[in-house]
Amino acid sequence: MHNIDMDSVEMTLDVMKYALNRITMISPELGKPKKEEELKALVGETVTAKGIGGEKAFQLFKDVLIKATVPIDHPRHLAFVPASPTRAAIMFDLVTSASSIHGAYWMEGAGGIYCENEAMKWLVSLTGMPRGAFGVFTSGGTAANLSAMVTAREEWRKDENNQGEKGLIITSIGAHSSIKSMAKVIDADVLLVETEDQMKGQYLEEKIKSLTPHQRKRLFAVVATGGTTNAGIIDDLDGIANICQREKLWFHIDAAYGGGALAADSVKHLFKGVERCDSITIDPHKWLFSPYDCGAIIYKNPQLAKNAHTQEGSYLDIFKDEGAHGFNPSEYQIQLTRRVRGLPLWFSLAMHGTDKYKWAVEQGIKLAKLAGKLIEEDPNVELVREPSLSCVLYRRKGWTPDDYRNWTYKNHRDGFALVTPTKWRQGDSFETVSRFCFINPDTTEADIKAILDSMA
Numbered sequence: 001m002h003n004i005d006m007d008s009v010e011m012t013l014d015v016m017k018y019a020l021n022r023i024t025m026i027s028p029e030l031g032k033p034k035k036e037e038e039l040k041a042l043v044g045e046t047v048t049a050k051g052i053g054g055e056k057a058f059q060l061f062k063d064v065l066i067k068a069t070v071p072i073d074h075p076r077h078l079a080f081v082p083a084s085p086t087r088a089a090i091m092f093d094l095v096t097s098a099s100s101i102h103g104a105y106w107m108e109g110a111g112g113i114y115c116e117n118e119a120m121k122w123l124v125s126l127t128g129m130p131r132g133a134f135g136v137f138t139s140g141g142t143a144a145n146l147s148a149m150v151t152a153r154e155e156w157r158k159d160e161n162n163q164g165e166k167g168l169i170i171t172s173i174g175a176h177s178s179i180k181s182m183a184k185v186i187d188a189d190v191l192l193v194e195t196e197d198q199m200k201g202q203y204l205e206e207k208i209k210s211l212t213p214h215q216r217k218r219l220f221a222v223v224a225t226g227g228t229t230n231a232g233i234i235d236d237l238d239g240i241a242n243i244c245q246r247e248k249l250w251f252h253i254d255a256a257y258g259g260g261a262l263a264a265d266s267v268k269h270l271f272k273g274v275e276r277c278d279s280i281t282i283d284p285h286k287w288l289f290s291p292y293d294c295g296a297i298i299y300k301n302p303q304l305a306k307n308a309h310t311q312e313g314s315y316l317d318i319f320k321d322e323g324a325h326g327f328n329p330s331e332y333q334i335q336l337t338r339r340v341r342g343l344p345l346w347f348s349l350a351m352h353g354t355d356k357y358k359w360a361v362e363q364g365i366k367l368a369k370l371a372g373k374l375i376e377e378d379p380n381v382e383l384v385r386e387p388s389l390s391c392v393l394y395r396r397k398g399w400t401p402d403d404y405r406n407w408t409y410k411n412h413r414d415g416f417a418l419v420t421p422t423k424w425r426q427g428d429s430f431e432t433v434s435r436f437c438f439i440n441p442d443t444t445e446a447d448i449k450a451i452l453d454s455m456a
């Protein structure tokens with residue numbers, strides 16, 4: 001397996017040819033899932049004692065398996081939070097793998113970590129956080145949120161009075177599901193401010209006032225959202241910062257999706273107060289055009305993260321040694337061994353410059369506005385709310401939840417588009433509606449029109 005022979009050279013060329021072809025593809029086939037039994041029937045046993053050979057395995061992958069996946073960068077994939085990695089970033093993802101760099105410690109990964117840190121400096125500069133703020137790349141928003149919550153909880157538990165207590169976090173209904181999930185991981189409770197719309201400072205204040213003295217004692221963090229997943233809503237970050245400062249609470253912002261918009265001059269003002277947070281999640285694999293997986297967590301005071309996350313072990317002692325000194329990404333988040341997953345972003349930033357990133361993010365915002373206009377002109381549909389960042393919620397007049405679901409499946413089956421329904425909450429009632437999330441700057445007006453026409 002580790003020998004270099006003609007077969008492995010030929011296989012490498014085949015793989016490179018495939019990668020080149022895929023990297024340069026503008027509109028890849030919109031694949032769809034098949035049941036596991038169907039896939040098994042089509043490809044047969046692939047993992048066997050003697051192996052089926054690279055050529056055959058690759059052929060099965062190309063002919064059958066890749067077709068059962070949805071390319072996240074398809075211009076009419078507007079569901080969930082899609083993605084659109086730059087070609088430069090994808091190329092460098094190959095280089096990152098080929099380079100076999102261990103990204104946990106400077107001692108082994110210095111050159112790669114240096115590149116990541118250059119990209120990180122740009123991310124930090126987008127937030128306007130004070131000097132000394134810094135962060136690391138993680139496997140995604142969930143891991144970034146968890147890393148921040150662990151740091152906040154550890155800081156709170158430094159006070160002996162809090163040591164036997166179960167922590168409590170306040171966030172809003174608009175917060176991403178990962179906040180509740182990660183609270184389970186750290187065994188903290190979550191209280192929700194009852195709004196899917198913007199969480200205002202005043203709502204947070206009311207929620208804090210409603211706590212019992214014991215709940216107030218247990219409260220250690222507030223999580224605001226900088227671009228909700230469902231509707232692109234940015235919480236009142238400045239108002240929330242005021243309260244967190246006054247109440248001495250950790251202020252975390254989950255901008256996993258919306259954080260890319262910090263690069264866009266047209267909406268940056270909506271994030272006023274972002275610079276005052278204790279920690280912020282921004283996912284380059286969402287709106288900063290990195291391949292999966294690449295999230296990021298930035299801390300106002302990275303030393304607190306280091307206190308919380310540094311692992312101890314005799315086999316790790318060498319990293320404390322003078323000769324091994326440098327920035328160790330593993331000390332600032334939950335993962336030890338890690339891919340230098342910020343490298344593709346660094347290469348793409350270095351190749352294209354940050355202005356192109358601004359342009360590409362602005363494009364997503366423009367597409368959302370354009371979709372809003374097209375929806376207003378179309379008698380069959382109407383906006384549920386004004387587009388926010390790159391999210392658009394709209395209803396097809398007269399449709400039931402089943403109609404939305406059947407329409408989604410039909411478009412997907414036809415290989416035409418992936419646009420999925422969501423629910424929008426008004427008071428206690430939920431309405432099923434349709435949702436666009438624009439990331440890919442290559443999505444066109446014709447794409448949006450064609451999707452709306454398919455609802456006629």
Ligand SMILES: Cc1ncc(COP(=O)(O)O)c(C=O)c1O
Nearest residue numbers: 081140141142176178229256257
């Ligand atoms: C606001 C927000 N936070 C967190 C996440 C989770 O990120 P990941 O899927 O990278 O773990 C998402 C994913 O869509 C998100 O939109």
